[in-house]
Amino acid sequence: xxxxxxxxxxxxxxxxxxxxxxxxxxxxxxxxxxxxxxxxxxxxxxxxxxxxxxxxxxxxxxxxxxxxxxxxxxxxxxxxxxxxxxxxxxxxxxxxxxxxxxxxxxxxxxxxxxxx
Numbered sequence: 001x002x003x004x005x006x007x008x009x010x011x012x013x014x015x016x017x018x019x020x021x022x023x024x025x026x027x028x029x030x031x032x033x034x035x036x037x038x039x040x041x042x043x044x045x046x047x048x049x050x051x052x053x054x055x056x057x058x059x060x061x062x063x064x065x066x067x068x069x070x071x072x073x074x075x076x077x078x079x080x081x082x083x084x085x086x087x088x089x090x091x092x093x094x095x096x097x098x099x100x101x102x103x104x105x106x107x108x109x110x111x112x113x114x115x116x
Contacts, residue, residue, distance in 0.1 A: 001064050012072045016052050025051045082109040
């Protein structure tokens with residue numbers, strides 16, 4: 001189970017661990033409310049087991065889906081902004097001549113691929 005973003009929307013992704021190239025089962029945030037209904041969750045668990053090739057694991061899949069719905073809806077609505085590796089200086093906070101905090105200054109990384 002992975003919590004991530006798919007097409008700029010929060011998503012809970014189920015994928016088989018030991019089967020490279022196997023299909024995934026994705027629950028998008030906009031559809032997560034349906035999984036709180038036990039009848040819908042049961043049907044979705046059967047479908048997820050079929051998609052993942054894990055027939056016989058419907059109960060376990062249903063538990064994973066239901067147990068992590070809260071995590072899905074409370075995760076940030078967008079991934080954190082990536083920063084450049086290059087630093088442009090350092091910001092320091094001082095009090096009475098003592099360093100009390102600071103951080104490196106980095107720029108937000110541009111969206112899309114970066115070449116070079």
